[in-house]
Amino acid sequence: MSELPFYLAAFVVVLGVLIVVHEYGHYAAARWVGVKVLRFSVGFGRVIWQRRLGRDQTEWAISVFPLGGYVKMLDEREGEVAAAEQHRAFNRQSVGARSLIVAAGPLANFALAILLYWVVFIYGSEELLPVLGTPPADTPAAMAGVKNGEQVRRVDGEEVATWNDLRWLVLQKAVNQELAALEVINEQGEISVRHLHLAAAGDQGWEGDALERLGLRFYRAHFPAVIGKLVEGGPAARSGLLVGDWIRAVDGEEIANWQDFVLKVREAPGRRLHVLVERNDDLLAVDVESEPISERGRTIGKIGVAVAESAESRRELKTHVSYGPVEAAAKAVAETWDKSVFSLVMLGKMLTGEVSWKNLSGPVTIADYAGQSAKLGLDYYLKFMALVSISLGVLNLLPIPVLDGGHLMYHMIEVVRRRPLSERAMEISQQVGVSILFVLMAFAFFNDLNRLFSS
Template sequence: MSELPFYLAAFVVVLGVLIVVHEYGHYAVARLCGVKVLRFSIGFGRVLWQKRLGRDQTEWAVSIFPLGGYVKMLDEREGEVLPEEAHRAFNRQSVGKRSLIVVAGPLANFALAILLYWAVFMLGSEELMPILGTPPAGTPAAMASISNGEQVRAVDGQPVSTWNDLRWLLLQKAVEQESTELEVVNERNEIAVRRLYLAAAGEQGWEGDALERLGIGFYRPNLPAVLGKVVAGGPGERAGLQVGDHVLAVDGRPIAAWHELVLIIRDATERSLHLELERQGQALAVDVIPEGHPERGRLVGKIGVAVADDGQFRREVRTFVRYGFFEAGGKALKETWDKSAFSLVMMGKMLTGEVSLKNLSGPVTIADYAGQSAKLGFDYYIKFMALVSISLGVLNLLPIPVLDGGHLLYHMIEVVRRRPLTERAMGIAQQVGVSILFVLMAFAFFNDLNRLFFG
């Protein structure tokens, strides 16, 4: 609960920026096309704050329900329009201009994503190297003979330099094909090619971690379970743990390495663990209860301790990645395009039933990820904002009435029919669109609650 204000603040900033950018896209292009804008609102419902600005006295407002926004334009279908202003009404514009105004919102979201990625790639960030851990027995990675410490150099010939690059490429390949080839190098500088079969990634409707089902996990060094840090006021300190303690066993289970201790603690939220220790040559035991912390849609246990490490391991598994101006721009464009296309493919698979509706996420999950990314660092947070901006752009282009894509669909029908749809037809379509959105939001909110309470 102590982290709730931080998570909410991170969520509000992401949501606020994306809504403002999206609606400003509509607003700016409407003004360029000569359309009069009556109101620019962040949120829906009762107005909390408003101010009129500019030659047209546009009303800028913040409303009580913040999950969205809108730009209200002069329109003869929605109210009386003075004869001298009729030429500035939205409905009087050509189909081309109206379509441009409608598509400007999603395009603004894509443009924001490109700029955010561009900035992050130019500034550079510290990334995990694509070093693989020992895969669980029976998984595709185990059958591919992947072993602990192998570093991936390429996926189907495409160079890989970071863990995020590897993860993203494997997800794309898993959607497109049955298998892929990983070029790896081990700790003895021996190069090998591992053929990884990808069908398991899509099992259970792509629900959960697809790479985990493939057996792909990060490298786990055999560091001893010696405490190098104990957080003041945390569960570990309250239980009596001290820096230098060597954990030998948990609930009678011997602990050979730090990562074994981490896995046990993560799965023991709010459950007492009996730790057998060695402290300055003496044996002793303590009981500690891990606290639950939200992570990737579920609660994981933590006791507020860190491994004793002189920094050598961190230096060995991390690399600083930075790109020049033009290279960063090209990579930002590709990243935005690839993620947009991937989102569309996954949405299509939802319609065919290949992808579970449990993958839909609502505001609770987004807030959780916003907080997690903000805690990891500024670059992670900016990348997360770019990803959500892409998702918002893609979602709004879907041909569902009430969304921007639905209005574009009306315009396409108008071009074919050579006359607009009747108000009755559009009214029925709007009701259908609202119903579809309500069902999708209900699924997303249910999934949020399910992840929050059941993991």
């Protein structure tokens, strides 16, 4: 609960920036083509703060419902317009000018994403190296022969520098193909190719971590099985285990390292484990009952302990990634394009049933991710903001009436028919659009609640 204000603040900043940028895109385009802007509002509903500025005395406002915003322009369809200003009305503009104004909002979101990625790529970030851990039995990674400590160099010939690169490439490829070739190098410098079957990535409708379902886990060095931290009130703490205890055996089987211990606990949800520990040169027997936890569709065991690992070992698994201004710009554009295309592909697969609607996220999940990314650091937070900005841009370009994409669809119809749709047709289509948006929002909100209570 103490983190709630921080998470809310992180969410409000993301939401505020994206709304302002989106609406400013509409505003700037309208001013550029000569349309008079009456109001620029962050939020909907009753205005709670306003100030008039500029030659046109545009009303800059904050409204009571913050999930969105709007730019109100001079328009003869919404009220009488003086003859001297009719040339500045939105409805008097050419189809091209109106389309530019409508498209400028989503385009501003894409431009913001490019800018944010560019800043992150120049600033640089600490990234995990793509080093693999021992995969669980019977997973695609285990069947492909993946071994602990192997570092991925390429996926289907594309270079992999970080763990995020690996996640993104595997996710992209799993959407469209069944097999991927992972070129890996082991700790002895030997290069191998692991042929990974990707179908399991989408076994649960793409909800959750696709890498986990494939058995691609981050490397855990072979640390001694020494307890470095206990969860207060957890099963291990209740049983009498202490920080510094060295786990020697579980249920009579020798434990060689921390990873052996973790696998043993995970595979025994709800079971009583007979643990042999070394403490102050003495061997002690301790019974610990593992707690069953649901993790990505299956039940595992946990006892509330963490390994005593060194800062040096963590540094060896990280790399600092940064680029020069020109290379960063090219990479930022590519990143924005790839994420936009992927969003459209996933939306298409939702419509065909290949991807679960559980992937839709609402404000609660976005607020959670905003807070988590902010805690990880500025680079993670800016990348999260860029991703949400892309999602907002893509969503607004969908041909759904009441969205920007719906208005662009009207303009295309107007070009083909050489006259606009009738007001009655637009009214009906907008009612349909509102219904579609309501259903999508209901799905997203339901998913938020489901994630909240299941966690």
